[in-house]
Amino acid sequence: MQAMDFPGAQRLIEAIDRAVQYDCPHALTDCLRDAMCRIIRNRDVELPACIFEPVADHYARRELYRSEAHGYSVIAMTWGPGQGTPIHDHDGLWCVEGVFRGALEITQYELAASEGERFRFLPVGSIQAGEGSAGSLIPPHEYHTIRNPSEDGIAVSLHIYRQAMRCCSVFQPQGDGWYLRGVRHLGLDQVH
Numbered sequence: 258m259q260a261m262d263f264p265g266a267q268r269l270i271e272a273i274d275r276a277v278q279y280d281c282p283h284a285l286t287d288c289l290r291d292a293m294c295r296i297i298r299n300r301d302v303e304l305p306a307c308i309f310e311p312v313a314d315h316y317a318r319r320e321l322y323r324s325e326a327h328g329y330s331v332i333a334m335t336w337g338p339g340q341g342t343p344i345h346d347h348d349g350l351w352c353v354e355g356v357f358r359g360a361l362e363i364t365q366y367e368l369a370a371s372e373g374e375r376f377r378f379l380p381v382g383s384i385q386a387g388e389g390s391a392g393s394l395i396p397p398h399e400y401h402t403i404r405n406p407s408e409d410g411i412a413v414s415l416h417i418y419r420q421a422m423r424c425c426s427v428f429q430p431q432g433d434g435w436y437l438r439g440v441r442h443l444g445l446d447q448v449h
């Protein structure tokens with residue numbers, strides 16, 4: 258796809274292209290995380306207006322760029338007040354996530370047990386990440402929830418995935434401490 262044209266897009270792409278030269282996923286995602294923080298804090302990019310429009314019944318996922326050369330995908334997510342995710346994985350893909358606007362509550366989980374499609378998780382920490390912060394997620398430590406804790410404001414985050422993530426596992430609580438795994442196909446919302 259063509260790069261979306263917004264101020265700073267080229268700078269963002271160049272920074273990601275530099276980071277993905279690392280073979281080690283830890284070095285790569287550290288480099289990406291630092292670049293993401295710098296770009297957001299310096300206001301080096303100005304996202305298109307539609308990115309700030311929430312969608313009523315789900316958090317919005319809009320693809321800003323996909324690299325033909327490297328395969329990575331850049332997604333902007335828009336979280337209305339209270340919108341969030343169930344516990345989910347990342348289909349084995351590393352990801353770097355930065356908060357562009359507002360704040361997000363992120364809770365990480367470790368897998369504690371599994372029986373077929375039933376899983377148990379251990380919450381291992383929760384943060385509220387504010388504007389200009391970014392973090393990485395490297396499988397197998399890939400289970401988390403994300404939620405916009407605000408009662409009246411939107412949040413916008415930028416996500417860079419090793420490749421386009423088309424589906425992931427989501428885990429629904431069964432009420433007895435166990436979660437049932439399901440597969441969610443991830444759609445994209447229109448960029449306009």
Ligand SMILES: [Fe+2]
Nearest residue numbers: 345346347401
């Ligand atoms: Fe996630």
